[in-house]
Amino acid sequence: MTGELMVAECAAIVPLSGVLVWYDYLNHRHLRLSSRGLELVGMFQHWRRAGDPQPADGARGPRADELQQLLEAGVLKVRGGPRDLSEQRVIADWGEDLLAARIFQFATRTSKAQQFVQADDAAEMLAERNLEQQRPRLCRQPNGQAYRLACGSALEFFGDSSLVSALLGRRSVRSFESARTVPQLAFSSVLQLGAGAREVQQAGRFDDSFKRTSASGGALQPVDVYCYARRVEGIEAGWYYFDPVRFELARVAAAAADAEICIAAGDQRFFGAAAIMLLFVAEVRREFWKYRSSRAYRVVQADFGHLAQTFGLLAVEAGMASVVSCALRDELVESMLGLDGMHEVPLGAMALGYEDDSARLAVRQPGLVGGLGAADGVEQPAELALEAC
Numbered sequence: 001m002t003g004e005l006m007v008a009e010c011a012a013i014v015p016l017s018g019v020l021v022w023y024d025y026l027n028h029r030h031l032r033l034s035s036r037g038l039e040l041v042g043m044f045q046h047w048r049r050a051g052d053p054q055p056a057d058g059a060r061g062p063r064a065d066e067l068q069q070l071l072e073a074g075v076l077k078v079r080g081g082p083r084d085l086s087e088q089r090v091i092a093d094w095g096e097d098l099l100a101a102r103i104f105q106f107a108t109r110t111s112k113a114q115q116f117v118q119a120d121d122a123a124e125m126l127a128e129r130n131l132e133q134q135r136p137r138l139c140r141q142p143n144g145q146a147y148r149l150a151c152g153s154a155l156e157f158f159g160d161s162s163l164v165s166a167l168l169g170r171r172s173v174r175s176f177e178s179a180r181t182v183p184q185l186a187f188s189s190v191l192q193l194g195a196g197a198r199e200v201q202q203a204g205r206f207d208d209s210f211k212r213t214s215a216s217g218g219a220l221q222p223v224d225v226y227c228y229a230r231r232v233e234g235i236e237a238g239w240y241y242f243d244p245v246r247f248e249l250a251r252v253a254a255a256a257a258d259a260e261i262c263i264a265a266g267d268q269r270f271f272g273a274a275a276i277m278l279l280f281v282a283e284v285r286r287e288f289w290k291y292r293s294s295r296a297y298r299v300v301q302a303d304f305g306h307l308a309q310t311f312g313l314l315a316v317e318a319g320m321a322s323v324v325s326c327a328l329r330d331e332l333v334e335s336m337l338g339l340d341g342m343h344e345v346p347l348g349a350m351a352l353g354y355e356d357d358s359a360r361l362a363v364r365q366p367g368l369v370g371g372l373g374a375a376d377g378v379e380q381p382a383e384l385a386l387e388a389c
């Protein structure tokens with residue numbers, strides 16, 4: 001075996017139910033490590049060639065078939081090989097000080113093959129789960145003194161307010177008119193107030209920033225908004241990047257088949273009908289440049305939540321309906337938009353358009369309501385057939 005070898009760096013060794021598991025979070029693989037496997041992993045903590053002399057600790061040197069197996073399993077990598085190159089990119093963007101965020105991001109990045117739980121199955125699955133493990137309470141009831149608050153006073157207090165109407169009018173809608181076009185002014189107004197810059201501080205320095213109608217941790221605005229304009233007056237169907245400062249839509253990809261978009265959105269059919277789909281994508285470098293800690297990744301997710309809620313309220317004000325979704329096949333979304341899948345991270349999507357009222361009266365079709373995908377993928381780890389010492 002030629003070339004230098006080392007253990008894959010985007011992986012962890014985790015004790016799980018009494019066995020040591022090699023967790024390759026880039027490829028979502030779990031492998032049970034035998035004591036010999038562990039010994040070999042220890043030998044390749046640094047780059048070395050298969051035939052390099054053994055440390056004088058009495059350990060048996062690696063055999064060619066063992067190395068081959070570890071390479072095939074992705075436990076070892078070859079210097080300059082495809083695994084090494086993609087790991088170097090991950091490490092460059094998600095360095096060691098962001099280790100926990102890195103593991104979380106890549107362990108939860110969904111592939112093309114990701115299965116999404118359908119509404120029909122979800123109900124049955126949850127009923128079964130409830131037998132094994134009762135659903136946690138809906139809310140707490142602490143024992144301390146309680147004040148009963150005036151229920152209904154908010155409407156009196158706020159009076160005839162469009163904010164209250166938008167708050168009360170917002171709900172998730174999953175059936176959209178599949179022919180009605182959104183006027184360009186409605187679309188651009190929603191975008192302007194939803195994600196456009198409200199105030200720009202541009203001194204051409206490292207602390208340039210802009211503000212939006214939603215708060216953003218450190219005003220770093222790590223979340224970008226992409227739009228799929230399916231039916232917007234005067235705008236050719238396709239994918240666009242919304243530039244919040246220049247207030248422009250830059251085309252990034254041509255129109256896609258509705259079915260393709262549904263698949264990318266976790267098989268949720270309404271994404272193929274709504275006039276608009278928004279995609280919230282984090283450029284994590286923007287956040288991590290300032291905050292070099294894994295906890296900053298929580299801030300990125302919270303920023304997305306703030307933006308999505310603002311868009312949900314604006315949709316109501318514009319006479320439209322919306323639903324936000326985190327069920328995405330990241331790999332498909334990335335390739336559709338030309339995102340690099342490393343530091344440009346799809347966080348969630350929103351379907352936006354006019355509600356199909358006829359469907360509202362019908363029984364809520366179980367349809368496909370994407371869940372968050374299968375459980376963490378901790379299936380029984382495959383065993384590496386390396387003999388124990």
Ligand SMILES: Cc1cc2nc3c(=O)[nH]c(=O)nc-3n(C[C@H](O)[C@H](O)[C@H](O)COP(=O)(O)O)c2cc1C
Nearest residue numbers: 170171172173174268323324325326327369370371
């Ligand atoms: C972060 C987040 C992710 C969601 N993901 C999905 C989803 O993938 N598919 C879906 O149909 N609804 C999704 N929803 C919508 C929720 O199901 C919905 O908000 C919830 O049922 C409450 O209903 P309401 O929005 O009408 O108040 C999501 C909501 C949030 C906040």
